[in-house]
Amino acid sequence: DVKVTQSSRYLVKRTGEKVFLECVQDMDHENMFWYRQDPGLGLRLIYFSYDVKMKEKGDIPEGYSVSREKKERFSLILESASTNQTSMYLCASSFGLDTGELFFGEGSRLTVL
Amino acid sequence: AQKVTQAQTEISVVEKEDVTLDCVYETRDTTYYLFWYKQPPSGELVFLIRRNSFDEQNEISGRYSWNFQKSTSSFNFTITASQVVDSAVYFCALRSATDSWGKLQFGAGTQVVVTP
Secondary structure, three states, X not given: OOXXXXXXXXXXXXXXXXXXXXXXXXXXXXXXEEEEEEOOOEEEEEEEEOOOOOOEEOOOOOOOEEEEEXXXXXXXXXXXXXXXXXXXXXXXXXXXXXXXXXXXXXOXXXXXX | OOEEEOOOOEEEEEOOOOEEEOOEEEOOOOOEEEEEEEEOOOOOOEEEEEEEOOOOOOEEEOOEEEEEEHHHOEEEEEEOOOOHHHOXXXXXXXXXXXXXXXXXXXXXXXXXXXXX
């Protein structure tokens, strides 16, 4: 069974802390994505990666960075968390040249106090 | 710019009623893909359907059906004889065929609540 696993379902952090959200997929997918989900706004793309060590900004990259050192792992980093980054974060992956079906993890709900 | 609009924030129905979720999209591309995803309370979005812009045939899968109309830029989703397990947030999404990386533009989602 295909799987996208996010390391933490719930996190509570303080303003200014550095936060790492980890995502691992076992499908040998080329593409990986980080979205954030907020009520009334749907899912918005933060960053994506189409290959190891490659990354591209999505629609809302400010305040975030990413790392992809291995094909199966894609990390989202909040260098200095702020309260407006309280959200649900969703990781997804897909085949490189496929027509775009995404496979999602269960999400990480981050609260920044 | 691409945009997906799901005007219905929440729909509440009683079990066995039909429910239709609206999705209107905007794109300048002639080739594109449309998707519906389901997000149950567990949080993981689940793929339901993909449609390309050249295929306007309606599709039925069990209790689910989709009505794609390019003339109105709509891709509506109907659940027939709803069940409690259908309670979820449903997202419509759009992807341009020229986008090699499979980025999806999502709508805001529609919360469906099915009560017994």
